[in-house]
Amino acid sequence: MRFSRRHLLLGSLAAASVGAQARAAEDRSQELQALIDRAARSGAPLTLPPGTFRARDLVLRSGARIDARPGATRIVFGGGDALITAHDAAGVSLSGLTLDGGGLTIAGNGGLVRMSQAERLLVSGCTIANVKGNALSLTRCGGIVGDNTITDAADTALFSLDSRLLMRGNAIARSGNGGIRVWRSVKQSDGSVIEDNTIADTQARGGGDGQNGNAINVFRAADVTVRGNTIRNAAFTAVRGNAASRIKIIGNTCFALGEVAIYSEFEFEDAIIADNLIDVAAVGIAVTNMDRGGHGAVVRNNTIRNMVNKRPQGGPDSHGVGIGVEADTEVTGNTVENALVMGIEVGSGKYLRNVTVTKNVLRKTGIGIGVTVVEGAGSATITDNVIADAKDGAVVGMRWDKPATGDLTKSGGAAFAHLRIAGNQVNR
Numbered sequence: 001m002r003f004s005r006r007h008l009l010l011g012s013l014a015a016a017s018v019g020a021q022a023r024a025a026e027d028r029s030q031e032l033q034a035l036i037d038r039a040a041r042s043g044a045p046l047t048l049p050p051g052t053f054r055a056r057d058l059v060l061r062s063g064a065r066i067d068a069r070p071g072a073t074r075i076v077f078g079g080g081d082a083l084i085t086a087h088d089a090a091g092v093s094l095s096g097l098t099l100d101g102g103g104l105t106i107a108g109n110g111g112l113v114r115m116s117q118a119e120r121l122l123v124s125g126c127t128i129a130n131v132k133g134n135a136l137s138l139t140r141c142g143g144i145v146g147d148n149t150i151t152d153a154a155d156t157a158l159f160s161l162d163s164r165l166l167m168r169g170n171a172i173a174r175s176g177n178g179g180i181r182v183w184r185s186v187k188q189s190d191g192s193v194i195e196d197n198t199i200a201d202t203q204a205r206g207g208g209d210g211q212n213g214n215a216i217n218v219f220r221a222a223d224v225t226v227r228g229n230t231i232r233n234a235a236f237t238a239v240r241g242n243a244a245s246r247i248k249i250i251g252n253t254c255f256a257l258g259e260v261a262i263y264s265e266f267e268f269e270d271a272i273i274a275d276n277l278i279d280v281a282a283v284g285i286a287v288t289n290m291d292r293g294g295h296g297a298v299v300r301n302n303t304i305r306n307m308v309n310k311r312p313q314g315g316p317d318s319h320g321v322g323i324g325v326e327a328d329t330e331v332t333g334n335t336v337e338n339a340l341v342m343g344i345e346v347g348s349g350k351y352l353r354n355v356t357v358t359k360n361v362l363r364k365t366g367i368g369i370g371v372t373v374v375e376g377a378g379s380a381t382i383t384d385n386v387i388a389d390a391k392d393g394a395v396v397g398m399r400w401d402k403p404a405t406g407d408l409t410k411s412g413g414a415a416f417a418h419l420r421i422a423g424n425q426v427n428r
Helices: 005-017 029-042
Strands: 051-055 058-060 065-067 073-077 084-087 093-095 098-100 111-116 121-124 127-131 134-139 142-146 149-153 156-161 164-168 171-173 178-189 193-195 198-202 214-222 225-227 230-234 237-242 248-250 253-257 260-265 269-274 277-281 283-287 295-300 303-307 321-325 327-332 335-346 353-358 361-372 380-383 386-390 395-399 402-407 419-422 425-427
Touching (some): 029 051, 029 058, 029 065, 134 149, 149 156, 156 164, 230 237, 253 260, 260 269, 260 277, 283 295, 295 321, 335 353
Parallel strands (some): 073 098, 084 111, 093 121, 121 142, 127 149, 134 156, 142 164, 149 171, 193 225, 198 230, 214 237, 225 248, 253 277, 353 380
Antiparallel strands (some): 395 402
């Protein structure tokens, strides 16, 4: 049998890995780089043998494809700017690899895998762990990141900047500051899809008042779909859209959130938040910041239970609200159960405009629906809701965070020209 140079190098890599511990493995960067380049030139994928190899600053050029049998091949970061990079490359892929950050700090807090201007990329079936920085950092890229396991990234598991990606079926756990971040340098259409991922135990090591601690964070990126994800135990939020116009947050399951479970805030237009299940948070859904350009939302058919947690920031309205909205929003068909302070909060102070609250079911709340009656507030329609066991009143006028009226389903809202309250069924 004739052996090619590729076979010989693969054989030497396999031999070098036998019996070696990850931290003691000899650096194999040069051999790996030669194999990567040779395979890319030939147009064939490079299939690595089982074993553990230490490497650094590996570069993927157009057409580079690295495959391995899942769980069999581990590449350990040996220090430097990144373990794997690609720039201005098309058709690159990583499949089945285990990539270990080795507990080493990545220069500039970049990504263990860092790609820019990479089109048609594929990262699939990989395990990425123990990273002091971002696990995957993708800038101006397009492609698929799917079915990967990413654990213990000190910053973000998957950071997408100015990219358009399908992020599907990934299992992410114990990220230091964020699970998946989809950001844009300026407000513009993005079109990424984040679906069917499992994200657990997202921390907020970087502190702040909301930029960290979110399982999924969409910032300035429009036309993003967040669908069918399962999110557990985030320090702040399950899904946070910040200046994210036309975001669609649909069919996610969110458990045990430290702050607002689903947030759409600041300078956005036309959010759809529908068919989500939320259990245990400080606030279920918030559509806010009318004073900063936020308006236009549909909050529909969500199920929200057990709004009992305290928000880390504190504040007078810090917990216990099922849904809070301010402007140009339709709230319909939702079920809220066991919200300690309020089922639905309609407006805040003078910040209210064109809100409709209809055909919701509210059970076991403090106030069922609280609506602002502060001078200067805009219009709200509250009709045909079912409100049961609201111990502090079914529909109550609010001055900021303080009740200012009795139950308006008893006395009517005629005293407030901006309100229409009718047809609500109250079970006391």
